[in-house]
Amino acid sequence: MIKLLVGILVFVINTVYRDRPYPRFYVLETVARVPYFSYLSVLHLYETLGFWRKADWLKVHFAESWNELHHLLIMESLGGSAFWGDRILAKTTALIYYWIIVTLYIISPKSAYHFMELVEGHAYSSYQKFLTEQAAELKLQPAPAIAISYYRDGDLYMFDEFQTAPSSEKRRPQVDNLYDVFVAIRDDEMEHVKTMVACQETNAQISFKSPHTLANSEITDSFANIPSD
Template sequence: MKILIRAIVGFFVFVVDVVYGNRSYPRFYVLETIARVPYFSYLSVLHLYETLGSWRKADLLKVHFAETWNELHHLLIMESLGGNQHWFDRLVAHLVGVAYYWVVVVLYILSPGSAYYLMELIESHAYHTYDNYLRTHEAELKTQSAPQVAIDYYRDGDLYMFEEFQTTSGHEFRRPKVDNLYDVFVNIRDDECEHVKTMTALQIPEARLTLRSPHTVFVAAKVLPAKEV
């Protein structure tokens, strides 16, 4: 199964590279539109299981919803940069997104680990795409202002949802800079790394039952003795 998933992701990456070339913002817009979809698929299936009375695990729902919220703000940032101006890019993003939703729903029902592995590869590709973009355009990006939507999400707004998808270490949450557009892309890149770590961890079957959201861990750390957290 993993070989097939790697082949599908590789083909998708090849097609995107051919179609978009150096059109960076439209490419990012399409990728971020599609990147939200698997988290919607996970939530839909988990809500179905809960409705049928066969499963209930609030922390997993919280984390996946926070991940959709994070990808939404990546998308809003790309829209603020003009990535969605052309009708063709919007059409591609919406059509692929709808098809991708149902593919992931079926895959998640049949094999949750495979669905998480698929997303691990997608998010890993996104991380390296943004990392390469940062290295190529560092000087240019540092001269441009950060979009307001990025400032609100990463610094000045309600940070609960930003914190809730993070794979924290030592019960500390990221507090990134948002001084210019370079900082914004660094933050997006680092978000993708957070997603990769979560997707990797959730491929362990018992992790889907034992996972605790960052705020659950953070609150427990303040209430319980350190050896019990």
Template structure:
């Protein structure tokens, strides 16, 4: 009698025996590819690989270096193993960050308790939630622009690129079977629904707090994928890359891929995709870049699109922040009381 796989990497319930995936008896990807489409995709990816040369990783511009996040260690945290605090030591910032860390830890406990070793289902939930803040940021920024309060195209541009990146992470998890169970989809989308409105309110109250919360979430995502790669490296290297990953990472047009990495020079990072392990390595590195960008955003007006002109003129309203410019309700109240 055939026995269904009990590997912790299996995303779908073992209701019936299924043929093993090529190159591995542990993980079934659940990918359905037409032979002609798969062959065409392989040829296209190989052509892109041959066109790409090894691109050296360039250092960020000096202005971005000053705002970049502290290096991530293997656990996705700062060198001391904790979330790097803001340079502002006021009690407001400490209160904001304490709440964010507590809320993030609480959500992590829930996800670990519900999903356990069902990695792909957990990743599906994580990516469903992870793209919500960027949509919330864009919503509020569009509202401000509509009222003529605050118009900064770079913020909308970078946050859209971040949302686009997380969206493709979600497509990859869906192709791997992370959305197989109705309950997993319901829980992830239920949490994302309320997370959106919470982020909108938080962003209007204090953008610094909202960005720090997202930094905490991205650090957890980095840590989660890093742990997963260390536990299942050999198995993942024997499995093929999902179609969604090839479509995104091996695309000829990587403008939006460069756009969300605000601490890098455009073109300094080009993914290599040979197997499923490479896919998760790139997803992990994406989360690290999101974390750096969120750290940069915590300094008001510090975010610049990687494709923007590096030198700003003194009268350029996109580069110069008015003295009375507020970054949120808390900041506006604080400035009004200190005048």
């Protein structure tokens, strides 16, 4: 069922938008935000009902949705949402997938995360192909202001927060031109894949923490290990 859901989405996007990259990415990013909204809705429901509280999961999934929002804003700034038909298709598909993933997340969280792992994997491949084919042209175009604000000049707390894969240093994308922007978006998608994989680990219910929570824990542990006089 997961492969079918992803397959339908990929087929529609690749068929309808074969020669229209920016509208295709606009639709893709509109739909790609939705599963994170679904996860957040169910997690908030569980917390409201008193089942359990997972603040770190809420932080990471919100940071993921925030990242996807800026991908979407970049595509809108490039004219991807100019045609009303594209907006209707994107929003209708997003609404349908929202309720599908809400239901799936309640029944099987691992399956819901696997769905998003496949979607983000497809997004990574799509951006990689686009970069390979349009590299020369993209390098001649300036980076959109929204991309510069998000990746370089803005508050990077939530940009760091969705990247849960172990790393020796924080990622800071270069945004000198449009090619750099698409490289950053492509790399974001792989970070989402890694995060979705981490959410499917057997002990994820206990071990999964946001990057800043882990960093603060390490600082606390380091102070705890300092001998007292």
